[in-house]
Amino acid sequence: MRPPPSLVISMLQVSDQLLKGDKRALSKAISLLERGDPQGSVVMREVHSHAGCAYTVGITGPTGAGKSTLIARLAEDFRGKGSSVGIVAVDPSSPYSGGALLGDRIRMELHYLDPEVFIRSMATRGSHGGLPRIIKGVVRLLDAAGKDIILVETVGVGQTELDIMGVADTVVVTLVPEAGDAIQTLKAGLMEIADIYVVNKADRPGADQMVSHINAFLTTGDSDGSWVTPVLATQAIDGQGITELSKQIQRHRDFLSSTSRLEERRRERRAQELLEVLEEELGQKLRERIDKEPRLNKLVEQVRRGELEPYSSALELLKDVSSPLDWLLSSSR
Numbered sequence: 480m481r482p483p484p485s486l487v488i489s490m491l492q493v494s495d496q497l498l499k500g501d502k503r504a505l506s507k508a509i510s511l512l513e514r515g516d517p518q519g520s521v522v523m524r525e526v527h528s529h530a531g532c533a534y535t536v537g538i539t540g541p542t543g544a545g546k547s548t549l550i551a552r553l554a555e556d557f558r559g560k561g562s563s564v565g566i567v568a569v570d571p572s573s574p575y576s577g578g579a580l581l582g583d584r585i586r587m588e589l590h591y592l593d594p595e596v597f598i599r600s601m602a603t604r605g606s607h608g609g610l611p612r613i614i615k616g617v618v619r620l621l622d623a624a625g626k627d628i629i630l631v632e633t634v635g636v637g638q639t640e641l642d643i644m645g646v647a648d649t650v651v652v653t654l655v656p657e658a659g660d661a662i663q664t665l666k667a668g669l670m671e672i673a674d675i676y677v678v679n680k681a682d683r684p685g686a687d688q689m690v691s692h693i694n695a696f697l698t699t700g701d702s703d704g705s706w707v708t709p710v711l712a713t714q715a716i717d718g719q720g721i722t723e724l725s726k727q728i729q730r731h732r733d734f735l736s737s738t739s740r741l742e743e744r745r746r747e748r749r750a751q752e753l754l755e756v757l758e759e760e761l762g763q764k765l766r767e768r769i770d771k772e773p774r775l776n777k778l779v780e781q782v783r784r785g786e787l788e789p790y791s792s793a794l795e796l797l798k799d800v801s802s803p804l805d806w807l808l809s810s811s812r
C-alpha cells in the first residue's frame with residue numbers, strides 16, 4: 480500500500496534532515512523500520528544513493544566479554560582521528576528487562592553529547608534469536624547520515640555470530656581469558672567468522688595462554704593464507720590495546736579494499752537483504768492467509784494432530800496452486 484502524498488512529503492523532510500546528519504530524523508527513520516511502517520520505504524529509497532561510504536565493524540562475543548567497553552574505547556579512538564561514529568547494540572534479552580541496554584548506555588555515555596556519535600540499542604525480539612532483520616537497513620541509514628564508522632555489537636549466541644558476517648565488513652570476535660567454552664565454539668567451526676580476535680580482560684590470569692590457544696587453532700585452520708587473523712590482547716577498561724585493535728581494523732579494511740573482496744561482500748549482502756525481506760514478508764502473508772482460510776486452517780490442524788505428514792502436505796498444497804505467488808498475494812476468497 481502506498482502512503483498518502485502528505486505523508487510522503489513529510490518523509491522527504493525526514494530524509495533530508497537525515498542526510499544532514501540530524502539525530503532526530505535518524506531515530507525516527509530507524510523506528511519506522513522497526514515498526515515495519517510502509518513510510519520507512521520512502522526514506523530508504525530517498526537515502527539509498529547516499530549510502531556506501533561507511534565502514535562497518537561487528538564486535539561479537541559472549542555476554543560480559545567487554546564488547547560495549549571496547550566499543551566505547553574504539554569510538555573514542557575513531558573520533559580522535561576525526562571520524563564520525565554510529566553504534567548499534569543488539570540486545571538478545573527481552574526489551575522489557577532493560578538490564579543490558581542500561582549497562583551499554585552507561586558505558587557509552589561519554590559519547591552521548593557528541594553530535595558526531597549516534598547510539599542505538601535494538602532488541603532481537605521476533606527475529607528467531609538472530610539479528611533483527613532490519614539491521615542492514617539501520618546500518619544503511621547511519622551510513623547515509625554520514626557516519627564514517629559503524630560499530631555493531633552483538634552477543635555471540637549461535638545464529639547471531641553467523642549473522643554478523645552479513646552485516647559487518649570486519650568482524651571482531653571478543654573472548655576473555657577464562658572463556659574455556661569459547662574454545663569449544665572455535666572447534667565447532669565458527670572460527671572462520673573472525674577477521675580479528677580479541678582476548679579482552681587481559682589483566683586477568685590466563686590471557687597469554689588464551690592468545691596462544693587461539694593462534695594454535697588459526698595456524699591449522701587458515702586455508703587460503705591471504706589474511707592471517709590477528710589475535711590481540713586488550714584491557715578495554717583502561718584502554719590498553721585499543722590503538723592496536725584500531726590499527727588492525729584499518730589493516731583489514733585496506734586488505735579488503737586492495738582486492739575486490741570488499742565490493743564482493745557488499746554485493747552479496749545487498750542481494751541477501753532483498754531475499755530476507757521478501758521471505759519475511761511472504762511468510763507473514765502466508766500466515767495471515769492460513770488464519771483466514773478454513774481449508775488451510777484445517778490442513779494445519781490435521782498436520783498438528785499427526786494425521787497428515789508435514790513435508791508432503793506442504794508440497795501437495797503448492798501443487799494445487801498454479802502460481803503460488805499470485806495465490807499468496809491475492810485476497811482470500
Ligand SMILES: Nc1nc2c(ncn2[C@@H]2O[C@H](COP(=O)(O)OP(=O)(O)OP(=O)(O)O)[C@@H](O)[C@H]2O)c(=O)[nH]1
Binds near residue numbers: 542544545546582714
Ligand atoms: N577486568 C576487566 N574488566 C573489564 C574489562 N573490560 C570490560 N570489563 C568489565 O566487564 C564488564 C562487562 O563489560 P561490558 O562492556 O558491558 O561487556 P559486554 O560484552 O558489552 O556485555 P553484554 O552487552 O552484557 O554482553 C563490565 O563490568 C566492565 O567494566 C577489562 O579489560 N578488564
Ligand SMILES: [Mg+2]
Binds near residue numbers: 546548568583632
Ligand atoms: Mg554490551
